[in-house]
Amino acid sequence: MTNRTRTNRTRRATLYELVDNGVLSAEQAEAALEALRRSEESRTGSSRVLREAAGYLGGALVLAGGGLLVELTYDTLARPTRVAILIAVTLLFAATGLYLLGGRPGPHTRETVPGARRRLSSLLFALCALTGASAVGVAVPDFVLLPATATGLVLALLGLLAVRASPGLLALAVATVATVHSFAGFWFDHVLPDRAPGPEFGQSELSGLLLLLLGTLWCLCAARRVMVTPTFALALGVTIVLLGSFWVSSVGQTWWGHALALLVAALLLAGFVRRRDLVLLVGGLVALVAGVRDTVSDLLGSVGLAVLVLVLGALTMSLGAFAMRRPETAGSHSARGGVAGNGSETDE
Template identity: 35%
Template sequence: MRYRLTPEQHKRLEDLAERGVISREQAAEVRDALDSDRGAPAGGGLWEVLGYVGGALVLGGASLLVGMSWDDLPRPAKVGLLAAATLVLVVVGLVIGGERQGPRGRIVSVLFALASGTAALTVGSALDEYESLAATATGLLVAVLGYVVVRGIPVLLAAVAFSAGLVLAGAGEWFDSSTPSVSAGLIVLGALWTALALVLEHRRVAYGSGVVVAMIGAQYAVSAEQPWWGYGLTLLIAALCFGAYLVERSAVLLALGVVGVTLAVPEAVWDWTDGALSGPLLVLLTGVVFLVAGGVGLRLRRAKG
């Protein structure tokens, strides 16, 4: 039996999300649950799996075919093959089209995410200078456009990955990959994705990705001459995650806060003791941090209830 929400019902869901009664993710889940084919979930799931398998086999076969003679191909042929792969992925995604939620939307999102990767490789293969910068910028542009079209998690994650790659490529081109520039760039980028989460449909994925990027930037500074910047910033990010959890009540924030503390505390102890603590003691300390963080998390959940 086929059941579809009416335009009025769609509008009411959007109104509830805009007024903050429910989040946009919750509205999308309700829409996905109700605006679907009832009585035939297995069929939809089967076609979705076949779509993924087909895409993987096409890409795998093309990769094997090209890999056998890639080094012997002239540059125009390489660029042409990569551009053709990008075009095929985009065209197939547009042909499948359909709703943003549901199996077809997820398949299209994966195809556009793959297209962002092949587009980046196309540009990178075509240039001799600034190839990394141009490739990551192209991948980011295609991923962002794909997200505008389909609003899928895979293409959103591709956009986050390419934005981080763009920061790394820019630091390598203009700042000689110095630690401060990379750390600062990734932390600012993480803050930007966290802020963008307020207007994006997949809020938790966006701000979770932003926190991960910022934490990677903070950890990058641990290798500097003054590592306290690295674990200090990591602890600060973890504290912000715990504070945001009190407002947002998202398990993602709580988990990332625990990860931040687990990374930073052993690093701080190692630095303060000048490496005097052995590996087993650091493992023991990490376990203590997990236990304390777990106890705090349980108390917070109890307070929420």
């Protein structure tokens, strides 16, 4: 029997002793017990918030302290010593995260571990991916980023598998983008060092196409609610798609890259018409404005481009209004409770 249970029984016995003596009525005793219960829950909730905030602050201080130590001693410490410091910080984050999960990571944590502990452990695993990638980045030869970003990707994926929460999802998305970009650079700088890339296909185009592919798969998984917090996951997927579109069209500056960016914008807007997710509308508008800017700025000039963007914005706004007023169908996404902003979707 816990101390809290003993306290509750003692309170109840004391109050009902007053009821037996005629000092209080049964209704007054129950009201007093309810007031005491609410007061205790309020204090417990405040204590939990403070403990969670202390955990976040502690993790940030450890990360800042480790980074500052490496920065201040970068020229005096040998490379193995710097790597050892980063590995120690990584192991500390991982061990603390596992301790918060009770040493039993996995999909069952949603039912067995309180929400605050899951969120904090997920953040610690995300920081673990960052420091682990930094350790590998310091250990490998300079200007070779792929081993470091790949390590971060693996650690972020392991952290997400250990506890399904938003910080782990964000860490996985960042690690995915970094790994794709470093892979494209490694491919053209080390795998094909003596072969000049074609005029219409280089590092930015390869990065963009890979990100478009991965972002599309990410969005499909989020739309099917395979990932945790589907709306947040969809926002991350759309962001990855937009980054891919930007690298192909704005950085690459190829005609097919411009056409691909406009196609991405059309697909995102079509997805909004079908699903009515605000994330898809915002992503489609961003992709449309960026694609139009890169494609027709040289043809129409700055003033003509501004007018065209204004007209496209008006048309898109009208399209969105039409989609919002369209009658619901029995098989629509909103009927399944998946509309963006639905209160039924929770992270924890």
